[in-house]
């Protein structure tokens with residue numbers, strides 16, 4: 428059945444009752460590839476909530492890099508994971524703001540009509556790791572809307588009750604949908620994994636991107652200093668506005684990027700540029716960084732390990748440029764540096780971090796708010812690195828400004844892209 432795009436913001440049932448079908452952007456295995464081809468609009472049944480589950484009417488959804496990977500089926504296809512084998516489709520989307528529409532058996536903290544944002548970690552409450560170690564350590568741990576279907580690029584989404592957080596009243600629906608995944612990830616990377624302390628210095632790759640805009644604000648809020656790496660001076664000005672001491676335009680040091688195909692001489696030349704980059708970082712911060720905030724991977728990792736201070740930490744949560752990393756390990760052991768893996772955040776960290784949004788101490792950084800029909804285009808823009816900050820998609824909301832119920836600073840507008 429064709430989807431009527433004029434009716435995306437209309438729902439024919441009241442909270443407590445679900446319609447039979449909904450409009451959803453769906454990826455299917457046979458069309459994995461560029462986001463503009465992989466995502467297609469379909470009419471899909473609305474799922475019922477199981478025990479401790481909630482169906483949320485999506486008012487707006489946030490765009491993340493994980494559904495660029497899901498579209499491409501790279502580095503792995505999502506269809507082997509989570510509930511995909513059961514349903515055979517992938518409805519992506521790991522960030523949402525919305526209204527609780529129906530709750531499943533056992534849910535007591537939330538009721539139909541509550542306004543919420545959603546964090547993207549799912550785990551089974553039966554795993555012992557959830558009750559003493561960390562939900563991120565549980566064997567059942569999955570990222571909703573990436574490793575599971577029923578994500579937020581649809582009129583309704585199915586989530587676990589523990590994923591819900593109160594929607595900050597000072598934000599409209601679009602702003603509230605935009606920050607969760609990257610902001611909560613950056614929070615855990617800096618405060619849990621890297622144990623950032625006031626007075627410390629941080630090098631942030633992709634500082635005007637989804638993770639970077641929050642890492643930059645968090646370092647400043649924690650009493651640290653940062654230098655942000657970006658690919659244009661306009662993005663650099665944004666990063667300074669967010670609290671960075673200064674920025675480095677990576678185009679000035681393009682020779683430092685590792686391809687993995689360098690021969691001995693080419694690697695020698697590459698390393699020379701890495702060394703010059705590390706010197707610039709030191710000039711800006713006054714000393715080498717205590718922490719390097721990594722997610723670029725192959726291209727930058729050898730430079731990160733070299734640049735971080737003796738006894739410093741490289742914390743990494745992704746690998747946009749490639750996941751096979753190599754680096755000169757002598758700089759790691761002789762200078763007793765640490766490499767720390769990090770992945771999203773647990774519900775407790777998400778709740779703590781969300782309070783900083785409610786008070787306006789950390790603000791979403793929105794590049795564009797786009798209509799529902801632009802979900803595929805938005806992911807294509809992200810794949811091509813045309814954006815800065817975050818992209819929000821209007822679903823139940825018809826315009827920016829809707830859903831804001833209290834005074835407050837709202838989002839910072841990122842007016843720069845590539």
Ligand SMILES: NC(=O)c1ccc[n+]([C@@H]2O[C@H](COP(=O)([O-])OP(=O)(O)OC[C@H]3O[C@@H](n4cnc5c(N)ncnc54)[C@H](OP(=O)(O)O)[C@@H]3O)[C@@H](O)[C@H]2O)c1
Nearest residue numbers: 492612633636637638657658722744745746747748770771
């Ligand atoms: N494990 C997790 O929980 C988790 C959570 C969030 C994200 N991630 C992963 O982390 C990565 C970044 O996510 P994001 O949301 O921040 O993406 P994003 O919005 O695209 O930002 C990434 C930034 O990295 C920079 N960049 C891209 N390619 C680069 C390259 N080859 N060399 C140097 N810089 C490059 C770009 O900035 P400039 O062009 O300005 O330099 C870009 O703005 C993705 O791979 C994502 O899947 C993982």
